[in-house]
Amino acid sequence: DAGVTQSPTHLIKTRGQHVTLRCSPISGHKSVSWYQQVLGQGPQFIFQYYEKEERGRGNFPDRFSARQFPNYSSELNVNALLLGDSALYLCASSRGDGEVLGEQFFGPGTRLTVL
Amino acid sequence: AQSVSQHNHHVILSEAASLELGCNYSYGGTVNLFWYVQYPGQHLQLLLKYFSGDPLVKGIKGFEAEFIKSKFSFNLRKPSVQWSDTAEYFCAVNDWGGATNKLIFGTGTLLAVQP
Numbered sequence: 397d398a399g400v401t402q403s404p405t406h407l408i409k410t411r412g413q414h415v416t417l418r419c420s421p422i423s424g425h426k427s428v429s430w431y432q433q434v435l436g437q438g439p440q441f442i443f444q445y446y447e448k449e450e451r452g453r454g455n456f457p458d459r460f461s462a463r464q465f466p467n468y469s470s471e472l473n474v475n476a477l478l479l480g481d482s483a484l485y486l487c488a489s490s491r492g493d494g495e496v497l498g499e500q501f502f503g504p505g506t507r508l509t510v511l
Numbered sequence: 512a513q514s515v516s517q518h519n520h521h522v523i524l525s526e527a528a529s530l531e532l533g534c535n536y537s538y539g540g541t542v543n544l545f546w547y548v549q550y551p552g553q554h555l556q557l558l559l560k561y562f563s564g565d566p567l568v569k570g571i572k573g574f575e576a577e578f579i580k581s582k583f584s585f586n587l588r589k590p591s592v593q594w595s596d597t598a599e600y601f602c603a604v605n606d607w608g609g610a611t612n613k614l615i616f617g618t619g620t621l622l623a624v625q626p
Contacts, residue, residue, distance in 0.1 A: 429613065438515075438601050438616030439555070452611025486555065490612070500614060502547075502555040 400503035421489030428470040431486040517617035532587040534602030543605035
């Protein structure tokens with residue numbers, strides 16, 4: 397079974413540019429969450445989507461946005477990139493139906509470097 | 512808001528030594544607790560999880576963790592570590608905020624096992 401996939405694996409951008417990161421959840425999973433992992437820290441929650449609707453948002457500026465498509469894949473967009481946006485961006489999927497167990501499965505991440 | 516503290520940032524052990532990594536969380540209500548591991552060059556993987564029932568939970572690769580509600584702790588243990596356990600370990604707790612199911616992570620513990 398395919399796990400969570402993310403693209404691209406690495407990305408280099410300059411300050412002020414825009415970036416789009418993509419995620420495909422595990423087949424049958426309807427919920428996608430995005431996390432930012434800065435070097436030396438644990439992942440921090442950015443967004444959660446379920447059935448194409450935003451379920452929650454972490455403490456990130458409006459430059460960060462996301463959406464979920466009918467096939468449950470998701471995009472994370474970051475505008476006006478800052479040096480501090482350099483991080484590993486993780487996508488996690490979960491079943492979403494009832495969320496009784498709350499277990500999330502993580503993808504390999506996209507390493508974003510902002511110069 | 513919930514928070515998770517991991518007391519050890521770096522741990523160096525010799526093979527066959529015993530391991531205990533500390534984790535404390537702040538929330539006093541019902542919690543779901545997790546330990547994730549990130550091997551070098553790989554994505555976050557679930558080691559074990561606690562939802563309810565027996566406070567001693569067993570995970571993959573010989574790891575176990577004990578949930579002590581009175582101490583708000585969920586420490587990870589392994590009786591005898593191997594070189595292949597070299598990785599970064601993250602403790603996490605579910606934060607059910609409204610309709611959002613997000614994970615709050617600790618800052619991680621980098622474990623190096625010397626052969």
